[in-house]
Amino acid sequence: MSWFKRPENEIEANAEKRVRTEGLWQKCDGCGQFVFKPDLEANLQVCPKCNHHHRLTARRRIDSLLDPDYELVDLELKSTDPLNFVDIRPYKERLEKARKQTGLNDAALNAVGTLGRHHVVLSVMEFAFIGGSMGCVVGETIARAIDRSLASARPLIIVAASGGARMMEGVASLMQLAKISAGLATLDDRGLPYIAVLTHPTTGGVTASFGMLGDLNIAEPGALIGFAGPRVIEQTIRQKLPEGFQRSEFLLEHGMLDAVVPRAELKSYLDRALDFMQPPSQ
Amino acid sequence: MTDQAAANLEDGHAGAEPVTAAWIKTELARHPQRPYPMELIQRIFTDFSEIHGDRAFGDDPAMACGMARFHGEEVMAIGNLKGHSTKEKVRRNFGMPNPEGYRKALRAMKIAEKFHRPIFTFIDLTGANPGLAAEERGQAEAIARNLREMARLRVPTIATITGEGGSGGALALAVADRVLMMENAVYSVIAPEACGSIMWRDAGKRARAAEALKITSEDVSQMGCVDDVVPEPLGGAHVDAQGAVALLDAKLQWHLSELRAMPLEEMIARRMSKFRNIAQFYTG
Ligand SMILES: [Zn+2]
Numbered sequence: 001m002s003w004f005k006r007p008e009n010e011i012e013a014n015a016e017k018r019v020r021t022e023g024l025w026q027k028c029d030g031c032g033q034f035v036f037k038p039d040l041e042a043n044l045q046v047c048p049k050c051n052h053h054h055r056l057t058a059r060r061r062i063d064s065l066l067d068p069d070y071e072l073v074d075l076e077l078k079s080t081d082p083l084n085f086v087d088i089r090p091y092k093e094r095l096e097k098a099r100k101q102t103g104l105n106d107a108a109l110n111a112v113g114t115l116g117r118h119h120v121v122l123s124v125m126e127f128a129f130i131g132g133s134m135g136c137v138v139g140e141t142i143a144r145a146i147d148r149s150l151a152s153a154r155p156l157i158i159v160a161a162s163g164g165a166r167m168m169e170g171v172a173s174l175m176q177l178a179k180i181s182a183g184l185a186t187l188d189d190r191g192l193p194y195i196a197v198l199t200h201p202t203t204g205g206v207t208a209s210f211g212m213l214g215d216l217n218i219a220e221p222g223a224l225i226g227f228a229g230p231r232v233i234e235q236t237i238r239q240k241l242p243e244g245f246q247r248s249e250f251l252l253e254h255g256m257l258d259a260v261v262p263r264a265e266l267k268s269y270l271d272r273a274l275d276f277m278q279p280p281s282q
Numbered sequence: 283m284t285d286q287a288a289a290n291l292e293d294g295h296a297g298a299e300p301v302t303a304a305w306i307k308t309e310l311a312r313h314p315q316r317p318y319p320m321e322l323i324q325r326i327f328t329d330f331s332e333i334h335g336d337r338a339f340g341d342d343p344a345m346a347c348g349m350a351r352f353h354g355e356e357v358m359a360i361g362n363l364k365g366h367s368t369k370e371k372v373r374r375n376f377g378m379p380n381p382e383g384y385r386k387a388l389r390a391m392k393i394a395e396k397f398h399r400p401i402f403t404f405i406d407l408t409g410a411n412p413g414l415a416a417e418e419r420g421q422a423e424a425i426a427r428n429l430r431e432m433a434r435l436r437v438p439t440i441a442t443i444t445g446e447g448g449s450g451g452a453l454a455l456a457v458a459d460r461v462l463m464m465e466n467a468v469y470s471v472i473a474p475e476a477c478g479s480i481m482w483r484d485a486g487k488r489a490r491a492a493e494a495l496k497i498t499s500e501d502v503s504q505m506g507c508v509d510d511v512v513p514e515p516l517g518g519a520h521v522d523a524q525g526a527v528a529l530l531d532a533k534l535q536w537h538l539s540e541l542r543a544m545p546l547e548e549m550i551a552r553r554m555s556k557f558r559n560i561a562q563f564y565t566g
Contacts, residue, residue: 166471181430188430228416254418
């Protein structure tokens with residue numbers, strides 16, 4: 001695009017006004033520069049200037065990984081608000097608002113389809129739905145993805161993006177960690193592939209269950225990944241955390257990830273990994 | 283559940299907030315005279331012989347595992363350690379295990395599995411340690427692995443939440459055939475203080491948060507998230523430890539004999555099916 005051949009400062013100077021007037025520019029969370037939105041969109045929300053990976057919606061994620069003839073499944077589940085939870089607002093209202101905002105019933109979306117050379121079951125979390133938090137519906141949706149994988153003997157891929165368990169569903173949401181991890185034990189016993197893809201951010205009970213249980217655990221660059229949130233750790237140790245702490249590259253360095261894979265290469269990486277995981281032909 | 287375990291430590295003041303029944307239970311569960319997991323293990327089992335270390339990094343002082351005898355039968359007993367004195371509390375990291383603690387526990391469980399011995403776990407912790415080093419060593423991975431491996435252990439497993447069942451750090455010892463909760467224990471996805479500070483932006487709302495989270499043994503069992511509640515003597519386990527031990531011992535014996543009566547494959551299938559169908563609070 002010719003836009004980006006202009007001197008940087010010219011864009012900087014004009015952009016703020018354009019955001020308000022035209023809405024065609026978006027300030028990059030990585031480099032702080034203004035990026036032409038259609039370019040960002042065409043580049044799967046990765047900044048063309050600094051390679052910062054912005055969030056992708058669950059639906060766009062599925063589009064980016066599966067061939068177009070995929071099928072969305074397990075869409076009908078809805079939370080019954082088991083605790084009848086009310087803080088400063090009723091949980092039911094939060095759910096309703098999140099449903100309107102995202103067009104989804106909850107924070108996980110299952111799809112079956114083909115990824116390159118492989119038929120797969122794909123489950124993708126939607127961070128925009130109450131921070132991708134995992135309550136009973138997310139737990140059951142992912143458990144159904146595991147069931148589908150078991151029934152069809154197809155590989156499972158889960159793309160995580162979550163702040164952890166959904167506290168508004170209390171201990172019932174905690175049980176989802178056990179539900180999914182037990183399912184993954186069965187999947188493992190059957191020798192079926194499971195790849196965990198961790199995206200920004202993945203913390204709490206999601207990391208501490210299926211996020212770390214893949215045959216391969218891979219992450220997008222720069223994603224925040226951890227058990228405890230950075231704020232909590234800072235409060236506990238009473239000091240500032242080092243730069244890059246709990247980011248993908250930090251986890252890779254500490255032996256917690258198999259690879260950090262840029263979004264543009266994710267599909268081909270998964271395709272290649274699934275080649276390896278296929279049962280040898282007789 | 284990310285921001286909870288530690289907000290417990292910062293704690294706010296309850297101020298004029300009304301006390302709730304769930305908060306009274308929380309204080310009972312945290313009562314300093316309440317018998318801690320290791321005291322229960324010492325009273326219920328004989329010949330406890332501790333085994334140490336995760337074979338990778340170290341030996342977590344917040345977790346104890348050992349061979350023991352339960353009414354004469356060889357078993358593995360596992361519990362987290364809290365400590366009563368300030369010095370002991372610090373040494374035990376206030377009962378919050380590090381990754382090596384969970385890995386040691388899993389190692390002990392695998393030994394028990396190899397020799398066909400039942401496993402008992404006793405849990406009373408605010409949460410897994412939320413620290414810098416814990417993250418570096420893979421707290422999330424350690425917990426995740428325990429969840430998956432416990433689910434498929436080929437021996438009877440009985441977990442008891444004896445005080446605080448703090449989120450993933452508790453669950454990492456509680457994916458068991460039978461999960462029991464002592465009457466005055468609490469089991470929660472997040473500490474009430476942390477829930478208060480996140481949802482009400484005020485840790486002082488802990489009593490209200492405790493109520494909203496439905497963390498008492500009665501509520502948790504009603505939701506089907508534990509299998510049985512162990513009654514405590516009048517006033518609670520802290521006023522009559524020996525009485526509490528007798529009641530717990532009877533329940534443990536009963537559940538173990540039930541599991542013993544089942545063919546192994548059926549026991550494992552039932553465990554898997556229990557967790558597959560747990561907490562189904564949805565329509566559609
Ligand atoms: Zn940028």
